Amino acid sequence: MAAQGGVLFQEKVSRLLSRENGKPVLKPNRPLILKDSVGNRKPRKGEASCVTEMSLLMACWKQNNFVDSLCSNEINTFYTCVHKAEAARKNMSEQSNVTGGRLTPKQATTLLKRFPNLRSEI
């Protein structure tokens, strides 16, 4: 696919650079070589998890002068909420990694670094 279209693509690029048909369309100031890395995708910002449990816990602390033994129920609910949120986050990231069919930017960069663009003939 890329191999068959490669020659035609090179010809098109050389046409865009040439001065034969009037001014050249492209005037590159750096050599037209692909980088061995891919730009990073911005991860979507989530919202804070377990804020309600934390506020309940802090209210309990305020009432009982920060003695932990009196607030053990709130502490336990807080911990369960935190563990659940952690597990949910792991599941989400695993799912998005396995399905999707595409590579993440990190994986693509690793792959490209293993098979880099040849800059000189060997």
Next chain:
Amino acid sequence: MKEEEEEEEDDDSHIFKMAASISGLLKPWTPRVLLVRWSRYNPYYLEPEVRKEAYSRPESELSAEEKEERELKKLRPIKAATNSTTSSLFNDPVLSKFINMMMKHGEKTLAREIMMQTLENIKRKQVEKYHKATDGQKEGIECNPYVVFHQALENCKPVVALASIQKGGKYYQVPIPVTGNRQRFLAMKWMITECRDNKHRRTHMYEKLSQELLAAFANEGNVIRKKHELHKMAEANRAYAHYRWW
């Protein structure tokens, strides 16, 4: 390998299949130079199972996953266990971690000696208290120094901590939940620094540690105070809790 590829047989499909396994463990890998003992291993190596009980269970008791795990362990290379891990009853990972954190310049024997003296000192003090106490109070006094140590550390673990999060050019102290290893680390770190810095210089480390551990066991003392101060600061900053994004 992944079966759900597009229908046309690309040249790049095998690269994608290989790339999909980068994030997981590497392919079967043997080192060119055989490692004897090391702390950084290829992710292909498995953790060693040190406990004796895991090996004495009969075949029938194992579930399907555990049988699979055993089969896997026969084929994969395993990391070497460190010198301080033992299969004895007295092997305590929390205690080992505390000893390692106390250790300076690699002198494990000295750190271990201090820890043993600390536990002995705790036992002596508690037994003295036990014999001096009236009959009604005798059950309330815990004489097992290991139980005292674990409970003291549990009492020192913070529930929430502050993190510096940038929003709109300014940095805010945001309360975040802290679990597991970070809690344990903070409790141990506070205990050790408090004993090193804030005590009279002519007392031995084991003496300072035993005093602080017994105080933490009773929910008093400087370390517990530090934990409460952290909780108070988190409570004061609770308005910024929504600045977290995880």
